[in-house]
Amino acid sequence: MSALDLAAFRATPLTKEPFDYLILPGFLKPEARAAINADYPQVTRPGSFPLSEVTYGPAFASLIGELRGDAVRAAFEEKFEIDLTDRPTMITVRGRCWERDGSVHTDSVTKLITVLIYMNSSWEDSGGRLRLLRSGEDLEDYVAEVPPEEGTLIAFRRSDHSWHGHKPFVGPRRVIQLNWVTSRRVLRYETRRHRYSAFMKKLFQRAS
Template structure:
C-alpha cells in the first residue's frame, strides 16, 4: 500500500492569505521520517529548466511523494482553500534541480493553470538569494509581502490570478523543487508537457556537443 508522506493536516490547517492574491504556505509539509530520504532520492537534474516528472526515473521514497500528491485528499484541500474545482482537472508535475542566473524573474503563471503548488526539497538554504517572494506588482522585486525559503519540505500554494506576481532574486546553483499545476484542460496539459519535453531534449543535445 502506498504510504502518504505529505502532512495533509498541516496543509488543511494552514491559514489562507488573500493579499495580494490567495496563497498559503507550510514550512514542513513532509513527515520528518521521510524528508531526508526524499531529498536524497530527488532525480539528478544538473541543468536548468523544468522536466516533466514522466520523463525522469523515480526512485523511492521520492516516488511515494509524487504518488501522495496525486490523490483526492490533496485535490480536496486545493478546492477548499481557493474555492476552485480541481477534482477532475488534469494535473501536471514538473521538476527543477538547478537555478540559472536568468531564472526567478518576476512573472505570473499562465491562464491555462488554475492553481500552482511548489514543494522545495533542499537540505537547507543558507543563501540570501533564491528565496521565492510573493510580490505586490510585476516590476519591483523588493516590494513583497512574503518570502519563502526553499528548504526541506517547504510548500507554497497559490491560486492563479491576473496579479499572482512572484519571483526570486537571482541565484545560480542547486535548487530542487517540485511544481504541481492543475490545468484548465487536457489540451493545455499536452501543450505544456510538449514544450518541457522539447526543452529537455535540446538541453541534452547541447550538453553532448560540449
C-alpha cells in the same frame, strides 16, 4: 504512511492579499524527507523537467502518487474554494538554477493552482528565495520571502496579479512543481513543450 501533513495544511489560513496564497514549512513530514531526497531525480541542468524525462526511486514515486491522489485534491479544493474535478495535474521538477531564473511573472492563464514543494536541506544564500509580490514592477516590493528549504510548501491561485520571482542564484535548487491546469489539451501541450526544452538542453550540454 502519508508523507504529507494535510492536517497542518488544512489548519493554515489562506492569505487573500495581494492574491490567494499560503506558505507552510513542514508540509513534507520530517520522517519522510531523507528517503524522498535520496530518490529525487538527478537533474543536472537548469529548467523544468516533466517526470517522463527523469528517473527516480520508490520513495519519490510514492510522493508523486500521493500528490496526484484524491485526498490532496480535496484539501486544495477546500482551501481555495475551487472545483478541481476533471482538472488534470501537471508535475515537473527542477534540480539546478541559473542566472536567468527567477524573473518576475504570474504563471500562464492555463494554470489554476500552483504548488511548490522545496527539497533543499538548508538555504543560506540570499538568492533563490521566492518572493510573493504586490506588483510586477519591483522585486523588492514583496509581502513574503520564502527560503526553498526542505519540506516547505508554497501554494497560490494563479491570477493576473499573482506576481512572484526571486533574486538570482546559480547552483543546486530542488523544487517539485504541481499545477492543476484547465484541460487535458493544455496538459499535452505543456508536456510536449517541457520535453522539447529538456531535449534541447541535453543537446546543448553535449555540445558544450
